[in-house]
Amino acid sequence: MKLSLGLKVANSLSLTPQLQQAIRLLQLSSLELEQEVQEQLELNPLLEKIEEQQQVPLDAVPQTTLEAETQIVSEQLNADHLPNDLPVDTQWDDIYTHQSTALERPEYEEREDNHSVTGSLKQHMLQQLQLLNLSSIEKIIAYCLVDALDERGYLEASLDEVLVSAQQLLLQYDPEAEQIELDEIKVVLKHLQRLEPVGVGATHLTECLKIQLDMLPIPTPYRDEALRLLGFEHLFIANDLNKLLKQSGLNAEQLKSAIRLLKTLAPYPGRQFNAQQDEYQIPDVVVTQKQGRWQVQLNPDIVPKLRVNPYYANMIRRADQSSDNQYLRQHMLEAKNFIKGIDERHKTLLKVASCIVAHQRRFLELGPEGMIPLVLRDIAEEVSLHESTVSRVTTNKYLLTPRGLFELKYFFSSHVATSSGGEISSTAIRAKIKKLIAEENPRKPLSDNAIANLLQQDGIDVARRTIAKYRESLHIPASSDRKVLI
Template sequence: MKLSLGLKVANSLSLTPQLQQAIRLLQLSSLELEQEIQNQLDSNPLLEKVEEHIDQQVDDKKIENTAELSDQLNENYLPDDLPIDTQWDDIYTHQPTALGSGDFEDKQEQHSEDMTLKQHLEDQINLLNFSKIDKLIAFCVIDALDEKGFLSISIEETVESVEHLLDQVGLSHLNIEEDEVLVVLKHIQQLDPLAVGSRNLVECLFIQLNALPDSIKEKSNALNVLKHYQFLITNDLQKLLKVTSLSILELKETINLIKTLKPYPGIDFQSKQFEYQIPDAVVMKKNNMWSVGLNPDIAPKLRVNSYYSSLIKRADSSVDNQYLKTQLLEAKNFIKSIDERHKTLLKVATCIIRHQQDFLEHGDEGMKPLILRDVAEEVELHESTVSRVTTNKYILTPKGLFELKYFFSSHVGTTTGGECSSTAIRARIKKLISAESPQKPLSDNTIANLLKNEGIDVARRTVAKYRESLHIPSSSDRKVLI
């Protein structure tokens, strides 16, 4: 092998730490950004958040109070309430009353927490006169419930689960029969919520119907209809009328009764926690013009700590001084990256709103076709940058809170040579279906023809795809005869 020394010129792309940080901050959501800022504030002593100074306001208040007190003392009496420059609660921590105590508030919060379905059933089972084996079976059944309240495993699997637990505690000689499990399951199904532990929807409805008073005249008809549930599921009302021998009016009243039942026994115990999104930007209309502004709550003002920065000595190469210099540089770079993030976000959001003003005025039907490349070219950024800045970023509009990516949509050609966004077409399809006759629902082909009459050239299969994306069933499933 021969070694040689030479020069070579080549182009390469290298990302500086500052650029890497800027790209990373750009794709963070508002909550992630808040956490990142807090981490930087905790780790970098030269970085601080700008707080509102109220010293001058306090001084003015004291001067005002002093003047008022002087005027009152010049008179020949002392008032019952002397002005003070602070509040009693600021200097004295009083013992709160029972209703306002922390203990009471904690207990109130504990009671307000949502009890799970499992906890609710366990509390009831502990009150029943069950044997130890029956209680063990009951707990195995509860553990096998899904979030809808249905039993997610078979009776055979439940038996195996119980026997496995018995084996773990040294009682493998005890045999559990399927009938024992069924008896316990019947008891559980009568607990609150009624029909919990049902193995399917039909059993759930049967249990609820049987629990109704016999005085309800539609009860027997409803039980008869459920025996032929396959026709009810397929919406084949003609066969349902034939096999049940009911009149159209009787069938209508019976179905109305069935609709009052709960399809899922555990629905009231499903998690009610919602994920609330904080808007990164806000759209407002001023002087008939739409303007975009950043949410100040997610854009705190940062600055370099003047005290620590004043300790830096230019010619000092000590460890402490080098540390302060490094932290100063990181603080400045972080502030610059945050500022660039907000500028880019505002620039992109403003561009999007400029294109989608009809949406703000008329809703989804006014949405214009828009893709990443259109915005990228207009704001002179790369498409990947626009993609990052619109992902997990939300904007508050008069029409609601939307992710910035919501305003991007593909287009469909019109008969006049223009373009119509897929979002607007979906909104139009939804509006047409909402206005249709339940007895004669619109087919996908009919909807396609109606849209074509409006100048929107869209195929039947495209209508079907958009309808399915809206979770709207087909015309045959939407048809109602009674």
């Protein structure tokens, strides 16, 4: 083998640190951005947060169309450029103050239904058990029972397993303690099942419902009939009302009223305390209607107001090559690039959100049935961005509309061709299916084939299996399970 030395020229693509940072900031959610800003504030002494800034009232902002507003914001951000070098006596407050890309006060109210239930089921049950007059051993048993509850509120461990756990825990505190009896476990379990919410600690659905019925006053109408129905759990779950009528001995009116009473009970009493609750989502963008026009603006509450610290900036000297001066220059550059990256993030987010709203005006006016087909490529071409950039900017970003809070990705959906040659969004089809089922006769529910025929009358050609797929995605049971005979 002969060794040789030569030159080779090749093209390669690399990302600068500034571009890498911009891409990373673009895909951060509002909560992640807040954490990133806080981290940068702690690491960079030349970066500081503006605590107070003069507010601009909404009434002072001229009314503009969506396209004009986006252009205005873009011009403001481009005007707030950061020069590479400046004389020492330059007013840094004027140049490096971050300009918010949002109108200052969006008109939306914090909704009460957006707040999650605080606390877990186990904490709630332990707090109630502390109020009971239990012995030391009973408290240990109660703790083991609560620890064995699943997210539904059901006891997922057997009583024998709880007995072993309680005995081991007791021996840690008292090595000479006597053996715990299974009857003691059952007694404490009875106390647990009658705490709020009633039914927690049941081992299966029938027991959970029975506990709740037993806690109702004896004169409660159709309480006894409902208890009798629980003896035919398999028929009740299968909605086989004909066999229920024959085997339960109830007449049609009694059966109907007993089922109605059972439906008022909580099949999974622990679900309201589910520890894995959805986090409260803060809107990144707000859309409101003013004088017949839809206006899009960033939520100013999540827009960080940053600037370069003027005190440290004025300490920098051009000709000074000392380590301290280089340290300040390096952090000044990092602060400047970070502010630029956040401005670019907000400008891109507002541009993409405005474009989405412009396409989905019918959704804002009519609801899901007005959703039109939209894909990432459509927005990317219109705002002159790459599809991957649009994907990043719409992930974990939320838009607050008069119809609720939606992730920006919600507004993208595939299309289905219509018989007239047009297109309709899959989201709109799901909304139509949901509406048809809501309006159906419960005695004669619509089959998937019947729904397909009704949609075909509206010019929407959808196969029966597609209807079934959309129906299942809406968590709507089949027609046989929706049928009500009485």
